[in-house]
Amino acid sequence: MIEDIWETWINQGVKIVAFDLDNTLIFENQLIDDHLIDGLRDLKSKGLRLFIVTGRTIQSLKERNLPKYFLDLFEETIFCNDGNVIYNWHSDQVRVLNGLDINQFKQYWNQNHTLVNMVIESNGRFYSNSKKVKIINKYQTYFFFNDQLEFVDLNNFQPENISKIYLFPKVNTTMEELEKLEEIEFEKSEMYFYDDFIKIIPLDTSKAKGFKTFLRTLGFSLSDVIAFGNGSNDVSLLLESKVGVAVKNSEQVLIECADLYLQEQLAFFLKKKSQKEEL
Template sequence: MIKAIFFDIDGTLVSFQTHKIPENTFDTLKQLQKKGIKLFIATGRGKDGLDVLKDFPFDGYITLNGQYCYTKEKIIYENTIQSQDLKALLDYLEQKPFPCGFTEEHTKYFNLRDERVDEIHRITHNDDHPAGDCSQVVHQKIYQCMCFVNENEEKEILKVMPHCISARWHPLFCDISPLGGTKQHGIDEFLKYYHINLEETMAFGDGGNDIPMLKHVAISIAMGNANDEVKTVADYVTDDVEHDGITKALKHFQLL
């Protein structure tokens, strides 16, 4: 019996076409809660990017790919990048500049912006943050860095940030996060908090950063718009959110 379901946001709950959660998806979420199933967000977005949820009362939020997990009442888990890794990244940016977003608890800011940042904002409607001097980040609680680099550059950055890992759902950028925090770890924190077994879990996702989560839960669903790698690890592939993919999957597994 499924007691907890974890949802990615972009490309899963939120349509890349309308940048909204369809009303019928909200109706489906309400039906699940009436059945007593706990619902969780598991996203790369930070707290400042959750307006798209329209204040729907989820039972918990795994944000920043697992670095900041909380309920409406309390923080369940948080994990920040070590200052020495942030200093190394700043030094790297001086030698090889590229757009980089630094995420704090309630906001994000960039060292610089270019067409790559604007392109991602057109997709997410969540990356219109300002650019400027970021030297102060070594003294701040930074949960995640959004680095607009290709995969080869990503590997070079990780060499100078040895206490970090990366995740990518778009070819234009990767998220650099501290070791220890992942969507998978966030799931475990909430299962412990709510006394739910891993065998009672389900998750929906579409991006590369969802793969550890999809491999971890009991039942994993890839959205129809997911890439082949995500679809391969999932137990079931549904339609995209514009075509009621979440509801169709839940009916397939007889949860509705």
Template sequence: MNTAEQVKAKYKLIALDLDGTLLTDEKHITDETKKWLQYAVDRGVKVMFSTGRGLQTAKGFWDELGLDSPMVLLNGAEIWEGPGRIKKRVFLPRDTVRDMHAIAAERGEWYWGYSVESLTGDKEWTAEMFERDWMKFGIGSHDQQCLAEIKEELLSWGTLEVTHSAPTNMEISVKGITKESGVREVCQTLGFSMSDVIAMGDSDNDAKLLQAAGLGVAMANGEEHIKSIADVITSTNNEDGVAQAIRRYVFQME
């Protein structure tokens, strides 16, 4: 590697999805990827997560990398300025959560939600949960027709953002809240533009961000429509795709 003085980064901010992107299928960050993330940080590049995960399941990776940068969690419904410094939370109306819960329960599908207090699945859901404030609600099914029908109904309300991180789920937030909206807000805080961002992802919930970023990078293991809208495609999450993209597109090394 060249010294910091010899290398100039093309982008100021690296926005990373976690599952299927930064993480291997075994939910690890490889040593090669860690090396290139540190290389970027050492050269003044901000490295952040843009993930559907909440703090409950993302914090361990944040700590593992030792990052002191903003984070966009819950598909943009929660934004952190840095470790322990919350900037913004956007909550779903409680009556909307009740209605979504009823739809999933009546159809016998699984569901979950992220509140400030917890990540709660259907097995742990109690009446008390309706008194909490939820930032993201999820519904899952192995029946594609069922998922499509639920998604159509939810979108018809006109108040929700509905996306997915896997073919068997849907992730629901307040309309207009996306990874893109979260990263855009981080850029405003840092004085960056979206053209300063290289974003990487693999699923539907990455689509708007990849299209808005200065460079949208799809993982080779990503969904076909994500690969079709991305600017470039890197290797898979199991083959150091993030590390390769940082080397090639941020520092323009072959």
């Protein structure tokens, strides 16, 4: 018997669909597919609620300048920073679920300001002590764009809700010296080391953790969700959702944990018919 795969999932209790953004819904230097728009509209017509859960920061999301007709297909709440920052694109309101300790930031800056330049993300905006801070293009999509920085005196700066910190070595400081500063750790945080900077984020940041925290306020859980993604930062969400779908050309780590791996573009799958016994 041929039936709509989505009707099957709805009958099993699915009410929400969560989508990663880059390389799942949209692609660099490509227009949004008309078939994708049709598929998303079809899901909404079935009564499903659609959410975007992305690794992008709010500033990076705004920089992408997504068209209103696309955003209108989704709930107004968008989950950025891998689920840790909730952004309402209608009201421009920001909520940070888990922030870094402000007192530890102050202590770290006071002890190391001669060695590092710092970029802070606070309530979706980026602040830095230096105009010399630059980040290479390949990292800008998920971190920050150089022209988005606001320059402040960090000695007198009182940030709220710090969601991310970047450390860059000053001219006379090497990355090796900067990495040794790891001894002065932020509690409840994770450090990631790149070629020319260090990124610090709150401990246990994940798309699953952030999204399910929000869903509880609506009376839902991840057992009500189908999740789509393509990368390693989607693993937690796909594993904990009722159904986890890795889109075509996903990273191998995600394919291995997904319930379903698409062999076709997402746009065509969204309206696909399937046999019930294949689920």
